[in-house]
Amino acid sequence: MKIKPVLSHILLITVSILSVFPFLWLISTSLKGGAENIFAYPPNFIPQDFTLENYTGVWAKVDFLKYFFNSAVVAFFTVILNLLFSSMAAYPLARMEFKGKRIAFFAILATIMIPFQAVMLPVYLIILNLNLIDTAGPIQGYLGLILPFAVSAFGIFLMRQAFLSIPKEMEEAAIIDGCNSIQIFFKVLLPMVKPTLAILAIFTFIGSWGEFLWPSIVLSEEKMFTLPVGINNLQGIFSSNWRYIAAGSVISIIPIIVFFLSLQRYFITGQNEGAVKG
Protein backbone atom coordinates (compact mmCIF):
# COMPACT_ATOMS: atom_id res chain seq x y z
CA MET A 1 0.00 0.00 0.00
CA LYS A 2 3.10 2.19 0.02
CA ILE A 3 3.65 4.76 -2.65
CA LYS A 4 7.35 5.41 -3.26
CA PRO A 5 8.46 7.25 -0.07
CA VAL A 6 10.71 9.74 -1.86
CA LEU A 7 7.96 10.71 -4.28
CA SER A 8 5.49 10.99 -1.38
CA HIS A 9 7.79 13.32 0.52
CA ILE A 10 8.46 15.50 -2.50
CA LEU A 11 4.76 15.90 -3.23
CA LEU A 12 3.82 16.54 0.39
CA ILE A 13 6.64 19.01 0.97
CA THR A 14 5.53 20.93 -2.11
CA VAL A 15 1.91 21.07 -0.97
CA SER A 16 2.93 21.99 2.59
CA ILE A 17 5.05 24.87 1.34
CA LEU A 18 2.23 26.11 -0.89
CA SER A 19 -0.13 25.92 2.09
CA VAL A 20 1.94 28.17 4.32
CA PHE A 21 3.69 30.30 1.71
CA PRO A 22 1.11 33.14 1.64
CA PHE A 23 1.54 33.55 5.42
CA LEU A 24 5.35 33.40 5.23
CA TRP A 25 5.30 36.02 2.51
CA LEU A 26 3.16 38.30 4.71
CA ILE A 27 5.63 37.81 7.58
CA SER A 28 8.56 38.58 5.29
CA THR A 29 6.90 41.78 4.02
CA SER A 30 6.00 42.86 7.55
CA LEU A 31 9.68 42.74 8.55
CA LYS A 32 10.97 44.93 5.72
CA GLY A 33 11.99 48.51 6.48
CA GLY A 34 11.39 51.63 4.41
CA ALA A 35 14.80 51.41 2.73
CA GLU A 36 13.89 48.12 1.04
CA ASN A 37 11.72 47.92 -2.06
CA ILE A 38 8.95 45.45 -1.22
CA PHE A 39 8.15 45.16 -4.93
CA ALA A 40 11.71 44.16 -5.86
CA TYR A 41 12.25 41.62 -8.66
CA PRO A 42 13.48 39.07 -7.83
CA PRO A 43 11.62 39.20 -4.50
CA ASN A 44 13.67 38.99 -1.29
CA PHE A 45 12.29 36.36 1.04
CA ILE A 46 14.77 37.29 3.73
CA PRO A 47 14.31 40.96 4.65
CA GLN A 48 17.39 43.01 3.69
CA ASP A 49 16.45 46.02 5.79
CA PHE A 50 15.17 44.07 8.80
CA THR A 51 12.96 46.02 11.20
CA LEU A 52 10.16 45.61 13.73
CA GLU A 53 8.99 49.18 13.13
CA ASN A 54 5.96 48.08 11.12
CA TYR A 55 4.72 46.16 14.14
CA THR A 56 5.23 49.00 16.59
CA GLY A 57 3.77 51.43 14.05
CA VAL A 58 0.59 49.50 13.35
CA TRP A 59 0.20 48.59 17.03
CA ALA A 60 0.30 52.30 17.96
CA LYS A 61 -2.32 53.26 15.37
CA VAL A 62 -4.76 50.36 15.70
CA ASP A 63 -6.32 49.13 18.93
CA PHE A 64 -5.65 45.42 18.42
CA LEU A 65 -6.29 44.62 22.06
CA LYS A 66 -9.83 45.94 21.64
CA TYR A 67 -10.38 43.76 18.55
CA PHE A 68 -8.97 40.73 20.40
CA PHE A 69 -11.20 41.46 23.36
CA ASN A 70 -14.32 41.82 21.20
CA SER A 71 -13.57 38.64 19.26
CA ALA A 72 -12.84 36.77 22.50
CA VAL A 73 -16.10 37.89 24.16
CA VAL A 74 -18.16 36.95 21.11
CA ALA A 75 -16.40 33.61 20.57
CA PHE A 76 -16.49 32.68 24.28
CA PHE A 77 -20.22 33.21 24.70
CA THR A 78 -21.03 31.71 21.30
CA VAL A 79 -19.18 28.54 22.34
CA ILE A 80 -20.71 28.33 25.84
CA LEU A 81 -24.26 28.87 24.59
CA ASN A 82 -23.80 26.38 21.76
CA LEU A 83 -22.51 23.69 24.13
CA LEU A 84 -25.35 24.25 26.56
CA PHE A 85 -28.29 24.69 24.18
CA SER A 86 -27.19 22.08 21.64
CA SER A 87 -26.67 19.36 24.20
CA MET A 88 -29.88 20.30 26.04
CA ALA A 89 -31.91 20.02 22.83
CA ALA A 90 -30.10 16.83 21.81
CA TYR A 91 -30.88 15.02 25.06
CA PRO A 92 -34.67 14.56 24.64
CA LEU A 93 -34.23 13.93 20.90
CA ALA A 94 -31.86 11.06 21.64
CA ARG A 95 -33.27 9.70 24.87
CA MET A 96 -36.95 10.44 25.40
CA GLU A 97 -40.29 9.68 23.83
CA PHE A 98 -42.72 12.57 23.87
CA LYS A 99 -45.50 14.11 21.85
CA GLY A 100 -44.23 16.26 19.00
CA LYS A 101 -40.80 14.64 18.89
CA ARG A 102 -40.97 14.10 15.15
CA ILE A 103 -42.04 17.71 14.57
CA ALA A 104 -39.16 19.03 16.67
CA PHE A 105 -36.74 16.68 14.96
CA PHE A 106 -37.69 17.67 11.44
CA ALA A 107 -37.96 21.37 12.30
CA ILE A 108 -34.37 21.33 13.52
CA LEU A 109 -33.29 19.25 10.54
CA ALA A 110 -34.90 21.84 8.25
CA THR A 111 -32.79 24.66 9.71
CA ILE A 112 -29.63 22.73 8.83
CA MET A 113 -30.63 23.17 5.19
CA ILE A 114 -31.34 26.93 5.38
CA PRO A 115 -28.17 28.87 4.59
CA PHE A 116 -27.69 31.89 6.84
CA GLN A 117 -26.79 33.96 3.77
CA ALA A 118 -30.31 33.51 2.39
CA VAL A 119 -32.00 34.82 5.55
CA MET A 120 -29.44 37.39 6.70
CA LEU A 121 -31.54 40.37 5.66
CA PRO A 122 -34.57 39.51 7.87
CA VAL A 123 -32.17 38.48 10.65
CA TYR A 124 -30.68 41.96 10.43
CA LEU A 125 -34.15 43.54 10.53
CA ILE A 126 -35.00 41.44 13.62
CA ILE A 127 -31.76 42.45 15.34
CA LEU A 128 -32.57 46.10 14.54
CA ASN A 129 -36.07 45.69 15.99
CA LEU A 130 -34.67 44.14 19.16
CA ASN A 131 -32.19 47.04 19.26
CA LEU A 132 -29.30 44.60 19.57
CA ILE A 133 -26.81 46.73 17.65
CA ASP A 134 -23.54 48.30 18.69
CA THR A 135 -24.83 51.89 18.51
CA ALA A 136 -27.24 51.03 21.36
CA GLY A 137 -24.36 50.01 23.63
CA PRO A 138 -21.64 47.37 23.94
CA ILE A 139 -23.84 44.73 25.63
CA GLN A 140 -26.48 45.04 22.93
CA GLY A 141 -23.75 44.97 20.30
CA TYR A 142 -22.28 41.76 21.67
CA LEU A 143 -25.72 40.15 21.94
CA GLY A 144 -26.44 41.02 18.32
CA LEU A 145 -23.23 39.27 17.31
CA ILE A 146 -23.76 36.23 19.55
CA LEU A 147 -27.47 35.35 19.56
CA PRO A 148 -27.99 34.47 15.87
CA PHE A 149 -25.21 31.86 16.26
CA ALA A 150 -25.94 30.77 19.84
CA VAL A 151 -27.30 27.42 18.71
CA SER A 152 -26.91 25.44 15.53
CA ALA A 153 -28.82 22.49 14.17
CA PHE A 154 -25.43 21.05 13.27
CA GLY A 155 -24.40 21.12 16.94
CA ILE A 156 -27.68 19.57 18.06
CA PHE A 157 -27.25 16.61 15.69
CA LEU A 158 -23.61 16.20 16.66
CA MET A 159 -24.58 15.97 20.33
CA ARG A 160 -27.54 13.71 19.57
CA GLN A 161 -25.18 11.23 17.92
CA ALA A 162 -23.00 11.28 21.03
CA PHE A 163 -25.94 10.66 23.38
CA LEU A 164 -27.21 7.83 21.16
CA SER A 165 -23.90 6.01 21.57
CA ILE A 166 -24.18 5.85 25.38
CA PRO A 167 -25.62 2.55 26.64
CA LYS A 168 -29.10 2.84 28.17
CA GLU A 169 -27.94 0.93 31.25
CA MET A 170 -26.07 4.02 32.43
CA GLU A 171 -29.33 5.90 32.78
CA GLU A 172 -31.21 2.97 34.27
CA ALA A 173 -28.57 2.70 36.99
CA ALA A 174 -28.90 6.41 37.69
CA ILE A 175 -32.69 6.17 37.90
CA ILE A 176 -32.42 3.32 40.44
CA ASP A 177 -30.10 5.60 42.42
CA GLY A 178 -32.92 8.13 42.48
CA CYS A 179 -31.72 10.63 39.87
CA ASN A 180 -34.27 12.68 37.91
CA SER A 181 -33.90 13.62 34.25
CA ILE A 182 -32.14 16.88 35.01
CA GLN A 183 -29.62 15.18 37.27
CA ILE A 184 -29.12 12.39 34.73
CA PHE A 185 -28.37 14.99 32.07
CA PHE A 186 -25.84 17.02 34.04
CA LYS A 187 -24.27 14.32 36.20
CA VAL A 188 -24.37 11.20 34.04
CA LEU A 189 -24.72 12.03 30.34
CA LEU A 190 -22.77 15.28 29.92
CA PRO A 191 -19.57 13.94 31.51
CA MET A 192 -19.72 10.98 29.14
CA VAL A 193 -19.84 13.09 25.99
CA LYS A 194 -16.92 15.35 26.90
CA PRO A 195 -14.91 14.44 23.75
CA THR A 196 -17.82 15.47 21.51
CA LEU A 197 -18.34 18.65 23.54
CA ALA A 198 -14.66 19.44 23.00
CA ILE A 199 -15.02 18.98 19.23
CA LEU A 200 -18.15 21.14 19.13
CA ALA A 201 -16.41 23.81 21.23
CA ILE A 202 -13.32 23.87 19.02
CA PHE A 203 -15.18 24.07 15.73
CA THR A 204 -17.66 26.64 17.03
CA PHE A 205 -14.72 28.71 18.28
CA ILE A 206 -12.89 28.60 14.94
CA GLY A 207 -16.09 29.55 13.13
CA SER A 208 -16.94 32.40 15.46
CA TRP A 209 -13.38 33.75 15.59
CA GLY A 210 -13.12 33.90 11.79
CA GLU A 211 -16.71 35.00 11.04
CA PHE A 212 -16.79 38.01 8.74
CA LEU A 213 -20.13 38.38 6.94
CA TRP A 214 -22.41 38.91 9.94
CA PRO A 215 -20.16 41.27 11.96
CA SER A 216 -19.49 43.31 8.84
CA ILE A 217 -23.26 43.75 8.43
CA VAL A 218 -24.14 44.69 12.02
CA LEU A 219 -21.07 46.56 13.24
CA SER A 220 -20.75 50.26 12.65
CA GLU A 221 -18.56 51.45 15.54
CA GLU A 222 -14.85 50.83 15.31
CA LYS A 223 -14.54 50.13 19.03
CA MET A 224 -16.87 47.14 18.60
CA PHE A 225 -14.97 45.61 15.66
CA THR A 226 -14.03 41.95 15.88
CA LEU A 227 -10.64 40.89 14.50
CA PRO A 228 -11.70 39.97 10.92
CA VAL A 229 -13.61 43.23 10.52
CA GLY A 230 -10.73 45.21 12.02
CA ILE A 231 -8.16 43.52 9.79
CA ASN A 232 -10.25 44.12 6.68
CA ASN A 233 -10.47 47.74 7.79
CA LEU A 234 -6.66 48.01 7.77
CA GLN A 235 -6.86 48.10 3.98
CA GLY A 236 -8.89 51.29 4.26
CA ILE A 237 -6.70 52.93 6.91
CA PHE A 238 -3.32 52.18 5.34
CA SER A 239 -4.48 52.06 1.69
CA SER A 240 -1.29 50.85 0.03
CA ASN A 241 1.06 50.59 2.98
CA TRP A 242 1.54 46.88 2.63
CA ARG A 243 4.20 46.76 5.37
CA TYR A 244 1.63 47.87 7.94
CA ILE A 245 -1.20 45.77 6.50
CA ALA A 246 1.07 42.71 6.57
CA ALA A 247 2.23 43.41 10.14
CA GLY A 248 -1.36 43.88 11.32
CA SER A 249 -2.46 40.66 9.62
CA VAL A 250 0.38 38.71 11.20
CA ILE A 251 -0.46 40.08 14.68
CA SER A 252 -4.08 39.05 14.20
CA ILE A 253 -3.38 35.39 13.40
CA ILE A 254 -1.03 34.67 16.31
CA PRO A 255 -3.79 33.64 18.79
CA ILE A 256 -5.53 31.27 16.39
CA ILE A 257 -2.23 29.67 15.33
CA VAL A 258 -1.32 29.05 18.98
CA PHE A 259 -4.82 27.65 19.58
CA PHE A 260 -4.55 25.37 16.55
CA LEU A 261 -1.06 24.08 17.33
CA SER A 262 -1.91 23.29 20.94
CA LEU A 263 -5.10 21.42 19.99
CA GLN A 264 -3.98 20.06 16.61
CA ARG A 265 -4.78 16.44 17.40
CA TYR A 266 -8.49 17.36 17.47
CA PHE A 267 -8.22 18.80 13.96
CA ILE A 268 -6.06 16.41 12.03
CA THR A 269 -6.50 12.91 13.44
CA GLY A 270 -9.92 12.34 11.99
CA GLN A 271 -11.47 12.20 15.47
CA ASN A 272 -13.80 14.90 14.24
CA GLU A 273 -15.46 12.45 11.87
CA GLY A 274 -18.90 13.63 12.92
CA ALA A 275 -18.00 17.30 12.62
CA VAL A 276 -18.68 17.70 8.93
CA LYS A 277 -20.37 20.98 8.26
CA GLY A 278 -21.82 21.93 4.92
Add this chain to the structure above:
Amino acid sequence: MYKFFGKYVPYLFLVPALVLLGIFFFIPFVQTLGLSFYDYSENLYNPVFAGLGNYFTVFKDPVFIKVLLNTFVFLVVVVPFLTIFPLFLAILVNQKLRGMKLYKVLIYLPVVVSIVVCAIAFKWIYAEHGIFNYFLSVFGLNPVGWLTDTRYSLFSVALVTIWKGIGYYMVIYLAALMSVPEELYEACEIDGANSWQKHLTVTVPHLIPTIALVSTISAISAMKVFAEIYVMTKGGPLNSSKTIVYYIYERAFENLDLGMASAMAVILLVIVLILSAINIFCFERDKYRI
Protein backbone atom coordinates in the same frame (compact mmCIF):
# COMPACT_ATOMS: atom_id res chain seq x y z
CA MET B 1 -40.72 19.97 42.12
CA TYR B 2 -39.34 17.40 39.73
CA LYS B 3 -42.67 15.57 39.75
CA PHE B 4 -44.38 18.79 38.73
CA PHE B 5 -42.08 19.31 35.75
CA GLY B 6 -41.99 15.57 34.97
CA LYS B 7 -43.81 15.30 31.70
CA TYR B 8 -42.67 18.73 30.52
CA VAL B 9 -38.99 17.88 30.86
CA PRO B 10 -38.35 17.14 27.15
CA TYR B 11 -39.95 20.44 26.19
CA LEU B 12 -37.99 22.40 28.78
CA PHE B 13 -34.77 21.01 27.37
CA LEU B 14 -35.79 21.87 23.81
CA VAL B 15 -37.09 25.38 24.47
CA PRO B 16 -33.88 27.48 24.30
CA ALA B 17 -32.76 25.90 21.01
CA LEU B 18 -36.22 26.04 19.42
CA VAL B 19 -36.77 29.67 20.44
CA LEU B 20 -33.41 30.76 19.00
CA LEU B 21 -33.82 28.72 15.81
CA GLY B 22 -37.34 30.13 15.52
CA ILE B 23 -36.22 33.74 15.82
CA PHE B 24 -33.10 33.46 13.69
CA PHE B 25 -34.11 30.83 11.10
CA PHE B 26 -37.84 30.18 10.81
CA ILE B 27 -39.17 33.71 11.11
CA PRO B 28 -36.45 35.09 8.79
CA PHE B 29 -37.15 32.25 6.37
CA VAL B 30 -40.84 33.22 6.18
CA GLN B 31 -39.92 36.91 6.03
CA THR B 32 -37.53 36.32 3.13
CA LEU B 33 -40.38 34.72 1.18
CA GLY B 34 -42.69 37.59 2.18
CA LEU B 35 -40.27 40.39 1.35
CA SER B 36 -39.62 38.87 -2.07
CA PHE B 37 -43.22 39.69 -3.06
CA TYR B 38 -42.90 43.40 -2.29
CA ASP B 39 -41.34 46.16 -4.33
CA TYR B 40 -39.04 48.39 -2.26
CA SER B 41 -37.26 50.01 -5.16
CA GLU B 42 -39.53 53.07 -5.36
CA ASN B 43 -40.01 53.75 -1.67
CA LEU B 44 -38.15 51.91 1.09
CA TYR B 45 -40.73 52.85 3.74
CA ASN B 46 -43.81 52.22 1.69
CA PRO B 47 -43.34 48.99 -0.29
CA VAL B 48 -46.05 47.91 -2.72
CA PHE B 49 -47.16 44.34 -3.30
CA ALA B 50 -45.59 43.12 -6.49
CA GLY B 51 -46.48 39.45 -6.63
CA LEU B 52 -43.78 37.70 -8.60
CA GLY B 53 -42.60 41.06 -9.94
CA ASN B 54 -39.21 40.90 -8.21
CA TYR B 55 -38.55 37.48 -9.70
CA PHE B 56 -39.23 38.82 -13.20
CA THR B 57 -37.00 41.83 -12.47
CA VAL B 58 -34.25 39.55 -11.21
CA PHE B 59 -34.25 37.32 -14.27
CA LYS B 60 -34.35 40.34 -16.59
CA ASP B 61 -31.39 41.90 -14.76
CA PRO B 62 -28.26 41.28 -16.87
CA VAL B 63 -26.10 41.63 -13.74
CA PHE B 64 -28.00 38.80 -12.04
CA ILE B 65 -27.61 36.57 -15.09
CA LYS B 66 -23.90 37.34 -15.03
CA VAL B 67 -23.82 36.62 -11.29
CA LEU B 68 -25.58 33.26 -11.74
CA LEU B 69 -23.15 32.34 -14.48
CA ASN B 70 -20.20 33.37 -12.30
CA THR B 71 -21.52 31.30 -9.40
CA PHE B 72 -21.88 28.32 -11.71
CA VAL B 73 -18.35 28.73 -13.11
CA PHE B 74 -17.03 29.14 -9.57
CA LEU B 75 -18.66 25.84 -8.56
CA VAL B 76 -17.40 24.03 -11.63
CA VAL B 77 -13.85 25.13 -10.86
CA VAL B 78 -13.85 24.71 -7.09
CA VAL B 79 -15.88 21.53 -6.50
CA PRO B 80 -13.98 18.99 -8.65
CA PHE B 81 -10.68 20.28 -7.34
CA LEU B 82 -11.77 20.13 -3.68
CA THR B 83 -13.26 16.69 -4.21
CA ILE B 84 -10.29 15.03 -5.93
CA PHE B 85 -7.09 16.71 -4.76
CA PRO B 86 -7.73 16.30 -0.97
CA LEU B 87 -8.41 12.58 -1.55
CA PHE B 88 -5.07 12.24 -3.28
CA LEU B 89 -3.37 14.10 -0.41
CA ALA B 90 -5.16 12.02 2.21
CA ILE B 91 -3.88 8.81 0.59
CA LEU B 92 -0.35 10.21 0.56
CA VAL B 93 -0.43 11.48 4.12
CA ASN B 94 -2.08 8.31 5.45
CA GLN B 95 1.13 6.30 4.92
CA LYS B 96 3.27 5.26 7.84
CA LEU B 97 6.24 7.45 7.02
CA ARG B 98 8.19 10.07 8.98
CA GLY B 99 6.89 13.62 9.10
CA MET B 100 3.29 12.87 8.16
CA LYS B 101 1.93 14.69 11.20
CA LEU B 102 3.85 17.83 10.28
CA TYR B 103 2.48 17.74 6.73
CA LYS B 104 -1.05 17.39 8.05
CA VAL B 105 -0.61 20.37 10.38
CA LEU B 106 0.84 22.58 7.64
CA ILE B 107 -1.78 21.63 5.06
CA TYR B 108 -4.58 22.19 7.60
CA LEU B 109 -3.27 25.60 8.72
CA PRO B 110 -5.17 27.71 6.13
CA VAL B 111 -8.44 26.17 7.37
CA VAL B 112 -8.19 27.75 10.82
CA VAL B 113 -6.93 31.19 9.78
CA SER B 114 -9.65 33.78 9.20
CA ILE B 115 -10.63 34.05 5.55
CA VAL B 116 -10.01 37.80 5.77
CA VAL B 117 -6.30 37.31 6.46
CA CYS B 118 -6.09 34.59 3.79
CA ALA B 119 -7.66 36.92 1.24
CA ILE B 120 -5.31 39.77 2.21
CA ALA B 121 -2.30 37.44 1.88
CA PHE B 122 -3.41 36.49 -1.63
CA LYS B 123 -4.19 40.07 -2.56
CA TRP B 124 -0.55 40.78 -1.84
CA ILE B 125 0.58 37.81 -3.95
CA TYR B 126 -1.74 38.92 -6.78
CA ALA B 127 -0.47 42.53 -6.66
CA GLU B 128 0.67 44.21 -9.87
CA HIS B 129 4.30 43.82 -8.83
CA GLY B 130 3.59 40.75 -6.73
CA ILE B 131 5.00 37.24 -6.64
CA PHE B 132 2.75 35.73 -9.30
CA ASN B 133 3.71 38.36 -11.83
CA TYR B 134 7.34 37.85 -10.90
CA PHE B 135 7.05 34.17 -11.84
CA LEU B 136 5.46 35.19 -15.13
CA SER B 137 8.34 37.56 -15.79
CA VAL B 138 10.82 34.76 -15.15
CA PHE B 139 9.25 32.97 -18.11
CA GLY B 140 9.31 36.16 -20.14
CA LEU B 141 5.55 36.66 -19.90
CA ASN B 142 3.76 39.96 -19.42
CA PRO B 143 2.25 40.76 -16.02
CA VAL B 144 -1.39 39.83 -15.49
CA GLY B 145 -4.04 41.77 -13.57
CA TRP B 146 -5.00 38.79 -11.42
CA LEU B 147 -7.72 40.70 -9.63
CA THR B 148 -8.16 43.62 -12.01
CA ASP B 149 -8.65 41.81 -15.32
CA THR B 150 -12.21 40.65 -16.04
CA ARG B 151 -10.84 37.45 -17.57
CA TYR B 152 -8.99 36.30 -14.44
CA SER B 153 -10.60 37.82 -11.34
CA LEU B 154 -13.14 35.03 -10.71
CA PHE B 155 -10.49 32.33 -11.07
CA SER B 156 -8.10 34.22 -8.79
CA VAL B 157 -10.81 34.27 -6.12
CA ALA B 158 -11.55 30.58 -6.72
CA LEU B 159 -7.89 29.73 -6.13
CA VAL B 160 -8.12 31.22 -2.61
CA THR B 161 -11.26 29.22 -1.84
CA ILE B 162 -9.56 26.04 -3.06
CA TRP B 163 -6.34 26.74 -1.17
CA LYS B 164 -8.24 27.37 2.07
CA GLY B 165 -10.45 24.27 1.73
CA ILE B 166 -7.92 21.55 0.89
CA GLY B 167 -6.95 20.69 4.48
CA TYR B 168 -10.55 20.50 5.63
CA TYR B 169 -11.59 17.94 3.05
CA MET B 170 -8.30 16.04 3.41
CA VAL B 171 -9.15 15.36 7.05
CA ILE B 172 -12.64 14.15 6.13
CA TYR B 173 -11.03 11.67 3.74
CA LEU B 174 -8.46 10.68 6.37
CA ALA B 175 -11.26 9.69 8.74
CA ALA B 176 -12.91 7.66 5.98
CA LEU B 177 -9.63 5.93 5.02
CA MET B 178 -9.44 4.41 8.49
CA SER B 179 -12.49 2.33 7.66
CA VAL B 180 -11.00 0.64 4.59
CA PRO B 181 -10.30 -2.99 5.60
CA GLU B 182 -6.61 -3.87 5.38
CA GLU B 183 -7.38 -7.33 3.95
CA LEU B 184 -8.60 -5.81 0.72
CA TYR B 185 -5.15 -4.36 0.09
CA GLU B 186 -3.51 -7.67 0.93
CA ALA B 187 -5.75 -9.48 -1.56
CA CYS B 188 -4.78 -6.89 -4.13
CA GLU B 189 -1.09 -7.35 -3.38
CA ILE B 190 -1.35 -11.09 -4.05
CA ASP B 191 -2.78 -10.20 -7.44
CA GLY B 192 0.41 -8.20 -8.03
CA ALA B 193 -1.12 -4.75 -8.27
CA ASN B 194 1.14 -1.72 -7.82
CA SER B 195 0.29 0.99 -5.28
CA TRP B 196 -1.66 3.25 -7.65
CA GLN B 197 -3.68 0.33 -8.99
CA LYS B 198 -4.43 -0.69 -5.41
CA HIS B 199 -5.82 2.72 -4.60
CA LEU B 200 -7.85 2.84 -7.77
CA THR B 201 -9.34 -0.62 -7.28
CA VAL B 202 -9.74 -0.63 -3.47
CA THR B 203 -9.59 2.83 -1.92
CA VAL B 204 -11.58 4.85 -4.41
CA PRO B 205 -14.56 2.44 -4.70
CA HIS B 206 -14.64 2.12 -0.92
CA LEU B 207 -14.72 5.90 -0.51
CA ILE B 208 -17.48 6.62 -3.05
CA PRO B 209 -19.93 7.73 -0.31
CA THR B 210 -17.32 10.09 1.15
CA ILE B 211 -16.43 11.44 -2.29
CA ALA B 212 -20.12 12.15 -2.88
CA LEU B 213 -20.39 13.79 0.53
CA VAL B 214 -17.36 16.01 -0.08
CA SER B 215 -18.62 17.07 -3.48
CA THR B 216 -21.99 18.19 -2.10
CA ILE B 217 -20.66 19.97 0.99
CA SER B 218 -17.97 21.73 -1.04
CA ALA B 219 -20.68 22.76 -3.52
CA ILE B 220 -22.84 24.12 -0.68
CA SER B 221 -19.98 26.14 0.75
CA ALA B 222 -18.96 27.36 -2.73
CA MET B 223 -22.53 28.63 -3.20
CA LYS B 224 -22.05 30.76 -0.07
CA VAL B 225 -18.73 32.36 -1.02
CA PHE B 226 -18.55 35.95 0.16
CA ALA B 227 -15.57 37.11 2.24
CA GLU B 228 -12.91 36.35 -0.39
CA ILE B 229 -14.79 38.50 -2.88
CA TYR B 230 -15.51 41.28 -0.41
CA VAL B 231 -11.88 41.58 0.65
CA MET B 232 -10.20 41.12 -2.73
CA THR B 233 -12.39 42.44 -5.55
CA LYS B 234 -15.75 43.71 -4.27
CA GLY B 235 -17.20 41.68 -7.14
CA GLY B 236 -15.30 43.61 -9.78
CA PRO B 237 -14.03 44.57 -12.18
CA LEU B 238 -17.31 44.99 -14.10
CA ASN B 239 -19.07 42.29 -12.03
CA SER B 240 -16.60 39.71 -13.31
CA SER B 241 -16.06 38.14 -9.88
CA LYS B 242 -19.49 38.79 -8.39
CA THR B 243 -21.33 35.72 -7.12
CA ILE B 244 -24.83 35.35 -5.71
CA VAL B 245 -24.25 36.00 -1.99
CA TYR B 246 -22.18 39.07 -2.76
CA TYR B 247 -24.88 40.44 -5.04
CA ILE B 248 -27.58 39.78 -2.41
CA TYR B 249 -25.42 41.61 0.14
CA GLU B 250 -24.93 44.53 -2.23
CA ARG B 251 -28.63 44.79 -3.13
CA ALA B 252 -29.80 44.41 0.47
CA PHE B 253 -27.32 46.48 2.43
CA GLU B 254 -25.95 48.98 -0.08
CA ASN B 255 -28.84 49.61 -2.49
CA LEU B 256 -31.53 48.82 0.14
CA ASP B 257 -33.56 47.07 -2.54
CA LEU B 258 -35.01 44.60 -0.05
CA GLY B 259 -37.51 43.03 -2.45
CA MET B 260 -35.02 42.18 -5.15
CA ALA B 261 -32.43 41.03 -2.59
CA SER B 262 -35.04 38.71 -1.06
CA ALA B 263 -36.07 37.27 -4.42
CA MET B 264 -32.42 36.42 -5.06
CA ALA B 265 -32.12 35.01 -1.54
CA VAL B 266 -35.04 32.69 -2.29
CA ILE B 267 -33.24 31.48 -5.42
CA LEU B 268 -30.09 30.86 -3.37
CA LEU B 269 -32.20 29.08 -0.77
CA VAL B 270 -33.73 26.73 -3.33
CA ILE B 271 -30.33 25.77 -4.77
CA VAL B 272 -28.75 25.16 -1.36
CA LEU B 273 -31.85 23.34 -0.14
CA ILE B 274 -31.60 20.88 -3.02
CA LEU B 275 -27.89 20.28 -2.39
CA SER B 276 -28.44 19.87 1.37
CA ALA B 277 -31.36 17.52 0.85
CA ILE B 278 -29.23 15.31 -1.41
CA ASN B 279 -26.56 15.35 1.25
CA ILE B 280 -28.84 14.58 4.20
CA PHE B 281 -31.09 11.99 2.58
CA CYS B 282 -28.45 10.20 0.51
CA PHE B 283 -25.03 10.50 2.10
CA GLU B 284 -25.56 11.20 5.79
CA ARG B 285 -28.71 9.23 6.33
CA ASP B 286 -27.57 7.45 9.49
CA LYS B 287 -26.78 10.68 11.26
CA TYR B 288 -30.21 12.14 10.58
CA ARG B 289 -32.40 9.12 11.25
CA ILE B 290 -35.00 9.73 13.94
